[in-house]
Amino acid sequence: MAPQLAITLVFFYWPAGQALYQSMLRQDPFGLRTKFVWFANFRKVLADPAYLNSIQVTVVFSLATAIVAMGVALLLAVMAEKAVRGKGLYRTLLIWPYAVAPAIAGMLWLFLFNPSIGSLAYLLRSLGIAWDPLLNGTHAMILLVSAAAWKQISYNFLFFVAGLQAVPKTLIEAAAMDGAGETKRFWTIVFPLLAPTTFFLLVVNTVYALFDTFGIVHAVTGGGPGKATETLVYKVYNDGFVNLILGDSAAQSVILMAIVIALTAIQFRYVERKVHYG
Amino acid sequence: MATVDLKEVKKVYPSGVEAVKGVSIAIPDKELCVLVGPSGCGKSTLLRMIAGLETISAGTVAIDGKVVNAIGPTERDIAMVFQNYALYPHMKVYDNMAYGLRNRGTPKDEIDSRVRSTAKVLELSALLDRRPRELSGGQRQRVAMGRAIVRNPKVFLFDEPLSNLDAKLRGQMRVEIKNLQRALGVTSVYVTHDQLEAMTLADILVVMNAGLVEQTGAPLDIYEKPASIFVASFIGAPPMNLLALTGSSSGPILADGTAIGFAPPETPAVTLGFRPEDADVTFNAEALPGALVLPATVEAVEPVGAESFLHCAAAGSRIIVRVSGRATAKPGDQLRVVAKAEKLHWFDQAGKRVD
Secondary structure (H helix, E strand, O other): OOHHHHHHHHHHHHHHHHHHHHOOEEEOOOOOOEEEOOOHHHHHHHHOHHHHHHHHHHHHHHHHHHHHHHHHHHHHHHHHHHOOOOHHHHHHHHHHHHHOOHHHHHHHHHHHHOOOOOHHHHHHHHOOOOOOOOOOHHHHHHHHHHHHHHHHHHHHHHHHHHHHHOOOHHHHHHHHHOOOOHHHHHHHHHHHHOHHHHHHHHHHHHHHHHHOOHHHHHHHOOOOOOOOOOOHHHHHHHHHHHOOOHHHHHHHHHHHHHHHHHHHHHHHHHHOOOOOOO | OOOEEEEEEEEEOOOOOEEEEEEEEEEOOOOEEEEEOOOOOOHHHHHHHHHOOOOOOEEEEEEOOEEOOOOOHHHOOEEEEOOOOOOOOOOOHHHHHHHHHHHOOOOHHHHHHHHHHHHHHOOOHHHOOOOHHHOOHHHHHHHHHHHHHOOOOOEEEEEOOOOOOOHHHHHHHHHHHHHHHHHHOOEEEEEEOOHHHHHHHOOEEEEEEOOEEEEEEOHHHHHHOOOEHHHHHHOOOOOOEEEEEEOOOOOOEEOOOOEOOOOOOOOOOOEEEEOHHHEEEEOOOOOOOOEEEEEEEEEEEEEOOOEEEEEEEEOOEEEEEEEEOOOOOOOOOEEEEEEEHHHOEEEOOOOEEEO
């Protein structure tokens, strides 16, 4: 048997099978009694208002993160393209945040915007904004999205810079001679030609925001205040390892697994067939 | 509809490279001016400066008498056909052609009628719903032309528009461009490195070399009276035969000692030249007064069909002679190359023409 297959079996299929099995069990917190309940855990989870709230939080968080991360990255990439001097330095500096671990990035933002000790929180308050991510759910979400997006901007920036460089310069010159101003050129020529890059990044960023942001959520808000920033991934952890409702937690992770499979299918179907021009 | 006037135009890149070193050209209304020269002579840079895609380091570019140095390409009302066509790949042919009109706020029905009538002229009507990647090279070229024509600009610029086409299509498009330009009467500037294209298309031919204009004039005038050795060897295919001269007590002789046989021009010349079609070959040994006679050995014969080119070794150089029809000479034949005195071109030390 090929070693990679063995690794996949031990580290992927076995835990996945365990999760599937667990999701159909009901267990007391001490693990003394276990009962096989078929799909009761799924029915319970899907009827739970807290879980539905978590879905909503996740959708808002993922979309906001993807849009902010891509929008800012595109803006920076366009500006980097226009830079006459120091292009290399500018790019290098913008790529660095990608090397920062999610939890560290979260802590950074937490300290900067902590209502009692954060320097930027102080600045916001002095501007007359009642900034309080510890009590205000919307503020907590804004902080979380900022931290998660900040982390992802570097990656998107890199792809957008490459994408912009692939747009032939003569097309932009032709458009200029056709009477299109700079803004118009961007939206009618450059942006449509970036579509393959943008679509690829949309999938990558959504997957990142959905599954890769546990560290940031854990460090910045811990899902709070209340359940205002409790994403699906964070709720799996919370229900399983904090509240010790293992059956529910397992059912949730099986649902997540289904989402991952669906997203991967979409990615293979559309991203692999990138639109090619020429 | 517009004149184009360049006055002492210069382009110096930030690296210090001087691509264009002071060029003045006046293009009258409705005429087609061809800029020709080897790669790196600054012809494309000059065209891009007229287009507004490059800044002008010194001098002025005026369109219709108005200096446009400070005006961007968007406002110059110029259309350009690019070497790689630069069609918008995500737009259909129709939208490619309509793009410039839309940007200028032309009413929708006028855009439609103009695009359709231009498409008809260029035989593109059946292709309007296709995207550029679904077109052949020749069709893309037509769309690029259509995109320029439909806007009815003051000036057309062509940047080597035919160099990506095969030889046959190139010949067709050349005629078509010339006819269209005449029919539309739009002042045009055309850049090429192909001297055949330059000769056949130009009303005014500008031969450039190393950032400077070598000669400006009607194509045939330039062909018949090249102002310098550079022009003489660049215009015409095969190029002009050039032979070095040295001084002697009896006046200039060829470098290998062959006498010229008649009086050279009064101004001292160091190079003489003649075109391949201005010479003939003879196997006879009779005296030919008033002609340059060179004993030669045939090295190769190139039959082209209507004519043949004889590559000969004579007077220490390679020379080419054009003979019509089938050549009787064979490689290895000893013969004499004869060029009439009035068909000779003389050049001085600096490579300039001497008469």
